Amino acid sequence: MDEALVKIRDLRVSFGRGDAKTRILKGIDIDLANGEILGIIGESGSGKTMTGLSLLRLLPQTAHVEAVKMFFAGEELQQKSGGEFDALRGVQLAMVFQDPVGSFNPCKTIGWHFAQVLRRVGETGELRDKSVQLLRDVGVKRAEETMFLYPHQLSGGMLQRALIALVLALRPKLIVADEPTTNLDKIVEKQVLDLFLSLQRRLGASVIFVTHDMPVAASFCHRIAVMNAGEIVEVGETAQIFGRPRHPYTRRLIDTALKLAGANGRPKENQSHRARQAARFAEEPLYRVRDLTISFPHSNRHGSFRALDGVSFDVMPGEILGILGESGSGKTTLGRSLLRLYEPAGGRIEYRGRDITHERERSLRSIRREMQMVFQDPGGSFSPRRTMGQALREALAMARHPRAELRRRAVSLLERVGLTAEHGDRYAHELSGGQLQRVAIARAIALEPRVIVADEAVSKLDVSVRAEILTLLGDVQREIGMAIIFITHDLDVARYICDRIAVMYHGKLLEIGHTEEIFTRPAAGYTQSLLGTHQNLAKLIGAVA
Amino acid sequence: MSDTKVHLAARIATADFRQSLSRSLKATASRLASALLVLLVGSLVVFLTIKAAPGDPALSVLGEQASPEAIAAFHKEHGLDRPLAMQYLSWLGGVLTGDFGASLTVAARQPVSALLFAKLPATLFLGFYALFLAVAISLLLGTLAASQRGKLTDTVCTSISVFGISMPDFWLSYVLIYFFGLGLGWFPTYGYVSPGESLVDALYVGFLPALAIAAPMAAVFSRTLRAVLIETMTRPYVTAARAFGLKSGFIFLHYTFRNALVPYLTVIGLQIRYILGGVVVVERIFGVPGVGSLMVDGSFQRDYPVLLACTIVFLAIVLLVNTVTDSICTLLDPRRSR
Numbered sequence: 001m002d003e004a005l006v007k008i009r010d011l012r013v014s015f016g017r018g019d020a021k022t023r024i025l026k027g028i029d030i031d032l033a034n035g036e037i038l039g040i041i042g043e044s045g046s047g048k049t050m051t052g053l054s055l056l057r058l059l060p061q062t063a064h065v066e067a068v069k070m071f072f073a074g075e076e077l078q079q080k081s082g083g084e085f086d087a088l089r090g091v092q093l094a095m096v097f098q099d100p101v102g103s104f105n106p107c108k109t110i111g112w113h114f115a116q117v118l119r120r121v122g123e124t125g126e127l128r129d130k131s132v133q134l135l136r137d138v139g140v141k142r143a144e145e146t147m148f149l150y151p152h153q154l155s156g157g158m159l160q161r162a163l164i165a166l167v168l169a170l171r172p173k174l175i176v177a178d179e180p181t182t183n184l185d186k187i188v189e190k191q192v193l194d195l196f197l198s199l200q201r202r203l204g205a206s207v208i209f210v211t212h213d214m215p216v217a218a219s220f221c222h223r224i225a226v227m228n229a230g231e232i233v234e235v236g237e238t239a240q241i242f243g244r245p246r247h248p249y250t251r252r253l254i255d256t257a258l259k260l261a262g263a264n265g266r267p268k269e270n271q272s273h274r275a276r277q278a279a280r281f282a283e284e285p286l287y288r289v290r291d292l293t294i295s296f297p298h299s300n301r302h303g304s305f306r307a308l309d310g311v312s313f314d315v316m317p318g319e320i321l322g323i324l325g326e327s328g329s330g331k332t333t334l335g336r337s338l339l340r341l342y343e344p345a346g347g348r349i350e351y352r353g354r355d356i357t358h359e360r361e362r363s364l365r366s367i368r369r370e371m372q373m374v375f376q377d378p379g380g381s382f383s384p385r386r387t388m389g390q391a392l393r394e395a396l397a398m399a400r401h402p403r404a405e406l407r408r409r410a411v412s413l414l415e416r417v418g419l420t421a422e423h424g425d426r427y428a429h430e431l432s433g434g435q436l437q438r439v440a441i442a443r444a445i446a447l448e449p450r451v452i453v454a455d456e457a458v459s460k461l462d463v464s465v466r467a468e469i470l471t472l473l474g475d476v477q478r479e480i481g482m483a484i485i486f487i488t489h490d491l492d493v494a495r496y497i498c499d500r501i502a503v504m505y506h507g508k509l510l511e512i513g514h515t516e517e518i519f520t521r522p523a524a525g526y527t528q529s530l531l532g533t534h535q536n537l538a539k540l541i542g543a544v545a
Numbered sequence: 546m547s548d549t550k551v552h553l554a555a556r557i558a559t560a561d562f563r564q565s566l567s568r569s570l571k572a573t574a575s576r577l578a579s580a581l582l583v584l585l586v587g588s589l590v591v592f593l594t595i596k597a598a599p600g601d602p603a604l605s606v607l608g609e610q611a612s613p614e615a616i617a618a619f620h621k622e623h624g625l626d627r628p629l630a631m632q633y634l635s636w637l638g639g640v641l642t643g644d645f646g647a648s649l650t651v652a653a654r655q656p657v658s659a660l661l662f663a664k665l666p667a668t669l670f671l672g673f674y675a676l677f678l679a680v681a682i683s684l685l686l687g688t689l690a691a692s693q694r695g696k697l698t699d700t701v702c703t704s705i706s707v708f709g710i711s712m713p714d715f716w717l718s719y720v721l722i723y724f725f726g727l728g729l730g731w732f733p734t735y736g737y738v739s740p741g742e743s744l745v746d747a748l749y750v751g752f753l754p755a756l757a758i759a760a761p762m763a764a765v766f767s768r769t770l771r772a773v774l775i776e777t778m779t780r781p782y783v784t785a786a787r788a789f790g791l792k793s794g795f796i797f798l799h800y801t802f803r804n805a806l807v808p809y810l811t812v813i814g815l816q817i818r819y820i821l822g823g824v825v826v827v828e829r830i831f832g833v834p835g836v837g838s839l840m841v842d843g844s845f846q847r848d849y850p851v852l853l854a855c856t857i858v859f860l861a862i863v864l865l866v867n868t869v870t871d872s873i874c875t876l877l878d879p880r881r882s883r
Binding site for chain 1: 791
């Protein structure tokens with residue numbers, strides 16, 4: 001770590017002017033040495049992404065950027081004209097984005113992208129051979145074939161590899177990586193991170209690594225900058241930040257992450273005891289699913305695709321059953337099929353002793369009132385033209401509450417989920433993600449359901465908010481006693497809240513058992529490798545500190 | 546070693562292309578089949594609508610004072626006294642063998658197919674000329690407006706578009722005649738030259754009528770193109786391309802414009818019917834010997850065979866153009882062609 005590659009002093013970014021001016025970055029200093037990996041951690045809205053984009057001059061034209069100093073490789077970036085900056089971007093400064101699927105031109109093949117980038121850096125001759133070699137370097141096995149494929153034909157992990165290969169071709173001095181693995185599955189994330197690290201070593205490039213994932217930051221970065229509300233509150237060596245955080249915000253961020261990681265999670269004995277209790281009292285399981293198969297017609301030549309393949313399990317009243325698996329493993333399909341949103345191709349679903357496998361829509365409607373869903377994207381599940389109060393009153397009216405009572409009940413629901421009556425007058429865009437998810441839970445319990453299917457209900461929330469929502473969900477469950485089917489890909493979250501866990505893989509249910517059993521003695525090989533990728537933050541901190 | 550690999554790659558590519566081509570051919574075939582069905586249903590609807598409208602061709606041929614006997618004789622001669630179902634089926638049978646029947650009013654009872662054959666080329670030429678102008682104008686205005694968003698150029702382009710949308714084509718025809726024909730004397734204000742005779746003259750003489758038809762279309766197309774381009778510019782792959790340092794002109798052409806093309810073409814396909822509607826009116830103003838005058842006269846005189854044939858031909862053109870644009874869109878969008 002000799003001289004500084006990047007030196008930024010007092011970087012400010014704002015949108016709008018005068019009264020309508022919103023300050024996104026409020027004076028940021030960044031120093032980055034050659035070959036160093038600097039992690040920027042913080043919650044959504046803290047300005048992490050804006051920092052990266054402003055360095056590459058990729059902010060929208062409406063943004064107002066100013067800085068006292070913005071040095072890159074000994075040159076002042078602010079003095080560069082548009083043309084000079086274009087020559088720098090890509091070749092010396094490169095960026096890897098969060099969404100690998102969206103980063104590719106959907107109309108062009110992977111090979112086309114490689115040809116453009118190679119031509120950009122002045123390569124000539126057999127571009128195809130060079131592209132194939134680059135793809136091989138990032139571990140793509142059928143590289144020749146991949147060249148002719150379109151982005152929509154490849155998985156997210158594969159595309160992120162291709163994107164990294166493209167950056168490799170540019171041989172930049174600085175790579176800004178904006179949540180490059182957030183959209184990937186855990187097992188793939190590990191592979192991509194390892195790949196990224198070896199690429200960084202090979203090029204000797206410096207990296208600004210933007211992430212909200214504490215374990216990833218702890219295991220990957222040399223130094224960490226913690227951002228909150230447009231400011232860097234603390235910057236230091238990784239060991240210091242995680243071992244001896246100085247700023248209260250950093251401490252809180254790490255504490256909540258640790259809490260989720262189960263280092264001092266809520267006691268599990270009570271729960272499983274309660275579940276067993278409930279199971280004994282209610283002899284009848286809430287759901288009895290046997291050999292359930294759901295298939296979707298495929299536009300491809302394969303005929304049909306089996307999203308669920310012979311799945312059998314029971315759901316007990318009042319238990320929290322986790323469905324754990326990677327994307328595409330069929331966990332969402334499983335959750336939705338419990339609400340009979342799909343017509344099963346085989347097997348049986350019994351709900352409270354009643355066969356609903358092929359129940360008609362009309363009679364399903366009354367049963368579905370007892371089943372509620374909480375979705376991943378809280379913003380998308382509320383009408384933008386209705387206030388939260390209206391949404392709740394609508395749900396209450398459906399549950400046949402007396403008209404005169406609606407307003408009072410809605411307020412008490414809001415208070416139950418930790419909001420106030422004042423939130424009832426707001427629209428969806430006026431609430432944060434966490435607040436919206438609270439309203440979503442309020443709406444779900446308004447109908448006094450017997451079961452709630454929570455599909456990745458906390459995945460899009462920040463760590464601190466995530467813990468709050470999980471606690472709320474647990475409290476509400478204890479109070480009302482409904483069962484929760486908790487769909488997640490996050491091992492920490494699953495371990496934190498679930499009584500039992502079912503592990504899904506390629507549409508099959510590999511194993512089901514009590515949470516601690518699954519985590520301590522996983523039976524299936526897949527579960528073992530899934531747990532193997534799991535980086536426990538507490539252990540990591542122990543290692544770095 | 547590398548040779549065999551390139552070979553393999555090329556084979557995969559050709560196989561892939563062949564597969565997607567055969568798939569899109571299949572899709573086109575099924576689209577054509579459904580278009581034929583629409584045509585059949587459409588012909589029945591048109592037939593019934595025309596029959597339901599008040600009026601009698603006998604009166605327009607024989608005069609208002611014609612005796613009931615003469616009218617009955619006219620009806621009998623042309624088969625108008627038969628039940629509606631019979632009339633439709635016999636007409637349909639004729640159409641399938643290429644016989645659209647004979648006109649009731651035009652002198653010498655010319656076969657409708659001969660009338661169409663004589664008049665259709667002028668209409669088709671004018672229609673395609675107008676379509677070409679509309680697309681060319683919209684490419685210019687839409688691209689300019691999108692790339693200069695919020696600036697003076699954008700405002701000017703938007704104003705031109707709003708002007709174009711709000712002007713009726715018949716009114717615009719007279720304005721064009723007044724300024725460019727009579728005032729400046731740049732263009733002739735009347736007549737038609739077939740492109741078969743002289744393409745240059747045809748384009749020159751047909752310019753004002755084509756422009757009058759194209760103006761409202763061009764306005765709609767440019768607004769669409771502007772909106773789609775602006776939407777595409779915010780896509781993450783455009784930012785990613787900029788982060789790779791690709792040239793902005795290249796990004797515009799291959800990323801932004803390329804991805805905006807499919808929605809733009811879809812709108813063009815949907816708007817074709819307005820061009821045909823415009824042709825009918827504008828032809829009469831500029832004295833172009835096209836289907837338009839045939840259609841207008843036909844509807845005034847209740848000349849059922851002529852009216853039916855013209856409507857069916859227009860319907861067929863609209864369906865054909867839509868099938869073609871659909872197929873092009875499928876070919877252009879790799880996500881759709883599989």
